Amino acid sequence: MSIATINVKRFSIVGLCMAMLLLVASGCTDNNVHSVENLTPKPTASAEATSHQFGIIYPMAHPYYETVTQAALEEAEKYKTRLIVKAPDEANLEQQIRMMETMIAQDVDGIAIDPIDAEALIPVIDKAIMAGIPVITFESDSPASKRLAFIGTDNYKAGERMGQMVDQLLKGRGMIIVETGITKMRNEQERLSGMLAYLEAQTDIQVLEVKYNEGSETVALTELEAMIDAHPHFDGFVAIDVISGSTSVLVWKAQGLNRYALTFGMMPEIAEALRNGQLTAALSQNEHMWGTAIVETLEQAASGLEIPNRIETGTSEVTFEDVVDVSPSPSQ
Missing domain, CATH: 3.40.50.2300 (Response regulator)
Incomplete structure (x- = not known):
């Protein structure tokens, strides 16, 4: 084991x-x-x-x-x-x-x-x-x-690593949507900045939209569903915060989506989603x-x-x- x-x-x-x-x-x-x-x-x-x-x-x-x-x-x-x-x-x-x-x-x-x-x-x-x-x-x-x-962790470098994970899955091309949490929370700012900088410099992956949930599960669900409706041909989703990650599991279950989904943070719910295929990968910070x-x-x-x-x-x-x-x- x-x-x-x-x-x-x-x-x-x-x-x-x-x-x-x-x-x-x-x-x-x-x-x-x-x-x-x-x-x-x-x-x-x-x-x-x-x-x-x-x-x-x-x-x-x-x-x-x-x-x-x-x-x-x-x-x-x-x-x-x-x-x-x-x-x-x-x-x-x-x-x-x-x-x-x-x-x-x-x-x-x-x-x-x-x-x-x-x-x-x-x-x-x-x-x-x-x-x-x-x-x-x-x-x-x-x-x-x-x-x-x-x-x-160094959250900017963690964001860069997430960009590398997305790059490997999409082979340098494609379109993603992104959701993050609190506008002024430093770790989430740095993760997002690191990922976007990597994708812009190293790939042809297009970031279609970035939404903020401000720490609310209700807002996270609404924003994610709105992005999916607005960009039906997206190739992948990245959750910068744990609330967006949890919300994506619910949406992937409900809609039966077959798209890449990645998140930051590990907990039992995320492990279960990885086992069941609702999530593709998670980047743990060794919490x-x-x-x-x-x-x-x-x-x-x-x-x-x-x-x-x-x-x-x-x-x-x-x-x-x-x-x-x-x-x-x-x-x-």
């Missing part, structure tokens, strides 16, 4: 764990926010006291981040660290800012944030740093802020590494240790063969 197959099974377990956690969190006062407080067990009177308390803030509540949370929980248990995990139901800058403000007021020992808007979050990131709270970013960066480190790196980096920073400015997790291309055990059976 391949490593990717093992990871897919692990993701399914993660999904179950997170479904239970989100049920616990459903009692939050803000109905637009998922919040899972104090995910590690509270110490008893005789137990060793928790060393640190860290916050993790996602851009939205989505199954894509379940594996990140699970890895963070497993790493936090090693340190007896408590986690506060928050995310808006849908991408919402104001809610991310409020979440940061709340964690600053709680005087947590460190914060990891996946910024919706790299520029708009600078003041509150810097406020946390000035208050003595280490802040790191992951997946999407805010390099102009005083954040201490970034965990993730399973983020949770561990987040806790380790915040532990070092909170302990006064020097941390690297950037922790690169790279990318991995995932296709049908990577999520299915294609080895012959004993009878063959």
Whole structure:
């Protein structure tokens, strides 16, 4: 069995764990926010006291981040660290800012944030740093802020690699449609820029249209269906963000489309779509590494240790063969 197959099974377990956690969190006062407080067990009177308390803030509540949370929980248990995990139901800058403000007021020992808007979050990131709270970013960066480190991939290079994947499938010619997520989210800007630059410089592939869903699944579905209707002869589709990727699976199922479809990010839903042929390939950013790196980096920073400015997790291309055990059976 391949490593990717093992990871897919692990993701399914993660999904179950997170479904239970989100049920616990459903009692939050803000109905637009998922919040899972104090995910590690509270110490008893005789137990060793928790060393640190860290916050993790996602851009939205989505199954894509379940594996990140699970890895963070497993790493936090090693340190007896408590986690506060928050995310808006849908991408919402104001809610991310409020979440940061709340964690600053709680005087947590460190914060990891996946910024919706790299520029708009600078003041509150810097406020946390000035208050003595280490802040790191992951997946999407805010390099102009005083954040201490970034965990993730070089998103521009990831975009270039996606362009190469499209180039190989279409053999340098053809027409594609593209959907991305949040206009001001830096990682998605860089992925799109890298892909478009590669396609323009290295191929004769025409990008017919690029649409933005702004973090809304409803908008993503509407925009994708509109592009398909407007360009019925397209050869392929690229999802720059995970919401567009999830939406494309639904559309390919509903319409029975036989076109190339590629996306960024891995999760059980994407693995299943690769197995079933709704997706051609996915470009993973090795998301399973983020949770561990987040806790380790915040532990070092909170302990006064020097941390690297950037922790690169790279990318991995995932296709049908990577999520299915294609080895012959004993009878063959």
